Amino acid sequence: MTLDTIASILKSALGDIPLQPDANATPQALIVERAHILAVCKTAHQHPELYFDMLSCVTGLDNGPQANTLEVIYNLYSIPFNLHLMLKVVLPRESPEVDSVASVWRTADWHEREAFDMYGIHFTNHPDLRRILMPADWEGYPLRKDYQDPQYYRDIKIEY
Amino acid sequence: MTTNTVQYKYKEGNLSRSEPNKLRPENLRSEEMIVNLGPQHPSTHGVLRLEVLLDGEIVQDVVPHIGYLHRCFEKHAENLPYNQIIPFVDRLDYVASMNNEHAYAMGVERMLGIADQIPKRVEYIRVLVAELNRIASHFIAIGTYGMDIGAFTPFFWIMRDREHILRLLEWASGARLLYNYIWIGGLFYDLPVGFEERCREFVQYIKPKLQELDDVLLQNKIFIDRTANVGVLPLDLAINAGVTGPVLRGSGLRFDLRRVDGYSVYPELEFDVPVGEGKMGNVGDCWDRTYVRYRELHESIRIIEQCLVQLTGDHQRTRDFDPQALVPKKIRPKAQDFYVRAEIPKGELGFFFRADGRNDIPFRCKCRSCSFVNLSVLPEISKGILIADLIAIIGSIDVVMGEVDR
Numbered sequence: 001m002t003l004d005t006i007a008s009i010l011k012s013a014l015g016d017i018p019l020q021p022d023a024n025a026t027p028q029a030l031i032v033e034r035a036h037i038l039a040v041c042k043t044a045h046q047h048p049e050l051y052f053d054m055l056s057c058v059t060g061l062d063n064g065p066q067a068n069t070l071e072v073i074y075n076l077y078s079i080p081f082n083l084h085l086m087l088k089v090v091l092p093r094e095s096p097e098v099d100s101v102a103s104v105w106r107t108a109d110w111h112e113r114e115a116f117d118m119y120g121i122h123f124t125n126h127p128d129l130r131r132i133l134m135p136a137d138w139e140g141y142p143l144r145k146d147y148q149d150p151q152y153y154r155d156i157k158i159e160y
Numbered sequence: 161m162t163t164n165t166v167q168y169k170y171k172e173g174n175l176s177r178s179e180p181n182k183l184r185p186e187n188l189r190s191e192e193m194i195v196n197l198g199p200q201h202p203s204t205h206g207v208l209r210l211e212v213l214l215d216g217e218i219v220q221d222v223v224p225h226i227g228y229l230h231r232c233f234e235k236h237a238e239n240l241p242y243n244q245i246i247p248f249v250d251r252l253d254y255v256a257s258m259n260n261e262h263a264y265a266m267g268v269e270r271m272l273g274i275a276d277q278i279p280k281r282v283e284y285i286r287v288l289v290a291e292l293n294r295i296a297s298h299f300i301a302i303g304t305y306g307m308d309i310g311a312f313t314p315f316f317w318i319m320r321d322r323e324h325i326l327r328l329l330e331w332a333s334g335a336r337l338l339y340n341y342i343w344i345g346g347l348f349y350d351l352p353v354g355f356e357e358r359c360r361e362f363v364q365y366i367k368p369k370l371q372e373l374d375d376v377l378l379q380n381k382i383f384i385d386r387t388a389n390v391g392v393l394p395l396d397l398a399i400n401a402g403v404t405g406p407v408l409r410g411s412g413l414r415f416d417l418r419r420v421d422g423y424s425v426y427p428e429l430e431f432d433v434p435v436g437e438g439k440m441g442n443v444g445d446c447w448d449r450t451y452v453r454y455r456e457l458h459e460s461i462r463i464i465e466q467c468l469v470q471l472t473g474d475h476q477r478t479r480d481f482d483p484q485a486l487v488p489k490k491i492r493p494k495a496q497d498f499y500v501r502a503e504i505p506k507g508e509l510g511f512f513f514r515a516d517g518r519n520d521i522p523f524r525c526k527c528r529s530c531s532f533v534n535l536s537v538l539p540e541i542s543k544g545i546l547i548a549d550l551i552a553i554i555g556s557i558d559v560v561m562g563e564v565d566r
Contacts, residue, residue: 026498073512107401156169
């Protein structure tokens with residue numbers, strides 16, 4: 001199934017929402033506005049012609065202070081149709097908030113916690129948004145491009 | 161650092177600030193208690209900490225705490241050229257390094273567009289070593305699982321047999337566990353002279369040992385009683401939670417990326433994909449998951465035999481064969497986003513790359529690790545069970561904490 005077909009199926013279900021194809025991605029990608037991501041995911045999950053029943057991966061990404069955006073990238077896979085789709089959401093760095101899709105796929109639960117941990121992306125309506133890999137009292141978001149390594153943690157000097 | 165400096169100042173509450181319990185004591189009913197399991201506990205397979213809410217012996221809730229083995233793989237990957245990331249990739253799932261390297265190298269080759277030029281001999285060697293390592297990894301999974309629930313002997317038998325694999329791989333690559341053998345565009349070395357013969361001997365040696373393992377552990381009455389009908393993972397939950405590998409196949413779905421995606425030379429090889437059939441209890445219980453792993457050992461051996469036929473037949477060693485011939489001097493993929501996935505012993509290992517096209521360092525390299533996802537299903541399937549069964553479930557999921565925490 002081509003990307004245009006997927007986009008038109010999503011559009012016919014959700015109304016004429018902006019879905020911009022991204023030619024530079026493998027598998028095929030759509031750029032979704034952040035207001036629509038939950039609706040798009042729900043439709044992609046439940047629509048009988050798409051049926052993306054597996055969420056492979058949720059990636060957080062920082063484009064750096066100059067571009068001033070963060071991104072969340074969802075890799076969807078449909079087992080019955082052997083179909084791949086990548087969804088991208090671009091978020092401003094000042095207010096990195098996006099709806100959680102943990103209600104659609106349970107996979108998103110821990111992956112979104114990881115994106116929150118590493119990038120400070122806030123997933124609204126997430127069931128349990130805590131840090132997952134770093135200690136709970138860690139300061140800053142380590143995978144952001146402008147992250148400064150701390151000198152001390154708990155009075156322990158961190159030497160590199 | 162001089163030895164007499166104080167490295168750590170003890171303060172009350174340091175521990176509870178860095179990794180606080182999710183469950184609060186004031187919200188508990190009077191008969192409930194919170195028990196902390198791990199991170200230093202042999203049955204948690206590494207540094208996994210479980211916060212268990214108990215009512216007597218009944219588990220009410222489990223909250224996994226991970227991150228104790230976090231080694232900043234993704235941060236390192238943003239500062240290293242593609243070829244220098246391979247040793248870090250080894251250390252993700254450190255009992256199946258070849259499989260990790262295979263997935264990673266394949267992804268970068270596809271990004272560079274050289275994936276279809278890789279010589280067949282290189283691909284067959286890759287599959288051969290990856291399947292050898294898959295056997296070693298499943299040996300660990302089954303052996304330690306037996307030990308978790310009280311069977312000590314099979315662990316020693318299996319470690320003895322695994323040693324043969326590690327020696328073979330050491331012979332090929334120079335390292336016992338963390339190989340750095342599969343390179344982007346090729347291999348570090350060709351197989352050493354005589355490897356194929358030794359590998360054939362190993363296959364002959366291992367076949368009766370597998371039967372022995374089946375007899376002594378998997379068909380053992382005590383083992384069946386401990387694992388059958390325990391931790392049943394329904395298929396819909398498994399798919400929704402993104403579980404892959406033997407855990408998903410144990411729940412009854414014939415889903416193996418070696419078949420589904422058909423990468424490398426797997427389409428040319430004959431092997432079956434075993435699934436859980438609920439022979440001892442319900443489909444998707446701990447016994448099914450373990451038995452899927454056991455049957456995959458046989459399939460891996462079939463693959464190894466076919467690879468050996470190819471490597472001594474159509475694609476045999478020649479004097480002028482250079483496994484590094486295609487290794488690029490400068491790895492600079494054009495600007496793109498790329499997601500690659502491959503089947504490693506524990507499930508789907510995925511890498512998401514963003515290349516900016518100006519650099520030989522990835523802009524972003526995210527590792528989608530299967531143990532991480534498989535572990536996240538643990539709280540769902542361990543409600544209302546006995547605490548001894550919780551240990552059985554953790555073992556049957558077969559997590560490697562190096563891959564969970566990355």
